[in-house]
Amino acid sequence: MASGEVQMARPIxxxxxxxDGRLVLRxxxxxxxxRIRQPxxxxxxxxxxxxxxxxxxxxxAGQRKGFSVGSTAQAKTKGIWMWCRPHPHWSDHTLVLLDTEGLGDMGGNTQKDTWIFALAILLSSTLVYNSMGTIDQNALDQLQYVSELTQKITVTSSRDPSQEDEDSSEFVRYFPAxxxxxxxxxxxxxxxxxxxSDDGYLENALxxxxxxxxxxxxxxxxxxxxxxxxPSRKCFTFDCPTNLKNLWRLEELQEExxxxGFLEPMARFCDHVWETSKRKTVPGGQAVTGSMLAKLAETYVETICSGKVPCLESAVLALAEMENTAAVEEAVAHYGRLMRERLSLPTESVPELLGVHAECEKEALQxxxxxxxxxxxxxxxxxxVKTMDDRKEEYCRRNKQESTKRCQALLASLSVELEEKVRSGVYFQPNGHSQFxxxxxxVEGKYRQKPKKGVMAEAALKQxxxxxxxxxxxxxxxxxALSEKEKQIAEAQAKAEAAQRELEVLRQRQAELEQKMQDQQRSYEENVQQLKAKMEQDREQLLEEHKKIMENRLAEQKALLKEGFRKEAKQMMKVIQHLMEESAKIQEPSWPKRFLEGLVTALSPFLPAIADRTIGFVTNLFRRL
Incomplete structure (x- = not known):
């Protein structure tokens, strides 16, 4: 299945x-x-x-059959079943439907019921609670699992019991509509x-x-x-779909x-879910893909099976570890693909190769x-950055190899006649040295006239x-034919020319190192620029997230005051103040500073390497000269 396709014909x-009560991922x-890379x-x-x-x-799911609709007094669905379908309205999203085991099944396990309920909340972006009859005290009491959530789930691994009110606002960041x-x-x-309205009926019941x-x-x-x-709540009321004797075969009935009174709210219900249900995200607004959802499910189930309390923050960090590792691999693969498409070895100069590298690195960073x-x-x-820098060095090495091969082949072809004269002794006679x-x-003149020799042209000629x-x-x-004095002058001249060639090669090597140092500085600046842009985007998402939560909390506080519950309204005010403080911290100009400092620290082990090599090389160069 491709990343943009869903081909599940049935739920699994x-x-x-x-x-035995164990929860097991299939x-x-x-x-x-x-395999689903879409949100x-x-x-x-x-x-x-x-x-x-x-x-x-x-x-x-847009189907009449799929999830098993039982007709006996015993719950049909055991555990959580999944059906991935193309989203009816968003082609770049996948709709994942989760049907859970019925709560309160005869012979069931109330502890497992709570965990099934908790998992449905933690994995979903929209939670549908299905009940029969009316929303009365009995129906509300059946939602005992909601009141147990804070005992079953924790936001952070270092939770402070005194901060329970603040925790409730943090839970909202993870919970579905x-x-x-x-x-x-x-x-x-x-x-x-x-x-x-249906919504008014629900709010009155609450x-x-x-x-x-x-x-x-x-x-x-x-x-x-x-x-x-x-805080995001919606209600739909449905008439009985058909007469009692046909209920057991509901999925076989035609629309007529x-x-x-059942079909109309059903249509509104489906439209509402399809049109308004948001993609699954984690705090900060990061969209969750299918592969990320799989990781979340694994993390939560493993924690539950180990007897520990699922920690939302820890699950997100584990997810980030997986996703960031994959992000590095994807970016490196993208960089390699672009370099293969755009770079033809050997290049005429090091800046030409570094220019292609810079473009590919920028896109890979994106x-x-x-x-x-x-x-x-x-x-x-x-x-x-380190991986792409290593790849760049490998391309530079290969660039030199390809250039050397091309130059050696060219010199060999140009010097065929000269080599033949040496072998036949043409030069070993009077005035033979001047002819040689x-x-x-x-040969040197013809060699220099040939284009596309690459970066090792001078070095190959020198050798x-x-x-x-x-x-x-x-x-x-x-x-x-030459006097001893003339021989000495000729030999001195040959040595001077050799020294000049060596100096030229050394200068080229120095220029290459300086160009690489400049490229690393450019790379660092590009990384800082893109990280700054991402931090600003993350800041906006966090502020928007806080704003929505604050608006909901303010509306809830207003409702509590209207109902006369001043104590609860006062507690809600503490939550609002906490959110305002967090928003103020995020809005501070220095907020991205710690991320940029982290980048500098992370890059420091290898960024100075080229600079150190350049300084050492220049010192050695002047010593030799």
């Missing part, structure tokens, strides 16, 4: 609830998720067993003689009862929890066999930045002429 089990489902919109449904959850999910689907609803939507007795506190607890943890998140110490970014020097100059020095000295000493 994602998390199996085995008879490899087949994980493999499907790991995912995850809709999970929870509720008591035998309340028609699976039928709702089949409708969201909430939809209450009320099935077989037979009442008239009226309150105090006035018509009310109003707190006045009083301070233990009974009232227990009654208010699920209401407070829903209002605290799910279903009640209008690929990394688009996928990476929570790389607070810039370890992964530094790893990417002239022929050698002719070639060095190999001819011994031959030239032998010819010079055998040339009887």
């Amino acid at each position: 089990c994602l998390i199996e609830n085995r008879p 490899d087949e489902a994980l493999a499907v998720l790991q 995912v919109v995850v809709v999970a449904i929870v509720g008591l067993y035998r309340t028609g959850k699976s039928y709702l999910m089949n409708r969201l 909430f939809i209450w689907a009320v099935r077989d609803f037979m009442l008239k939507l009226e309150i105090d003689g006035h018509p009310v 109003k707190l009862r006045n009083g301070d007795t233990e009974l009232i506190r227990r009654c208010n607890l699920p209401r407070l929890c829903i209002r605290k943890f799910f 066999d279903l009640a209008k 690929v990394f930045m688009a996928r990476a998140f929570k790389d607070d110490e810039s370890h992964f970014q530094a790893k990417l 020097v002239a022929d050698l100059k002719d 070639f002429l060095e190999r001819k020095e011994a031959v030239g000295r032998a010819i010079l000493q055998s040339d009887k």
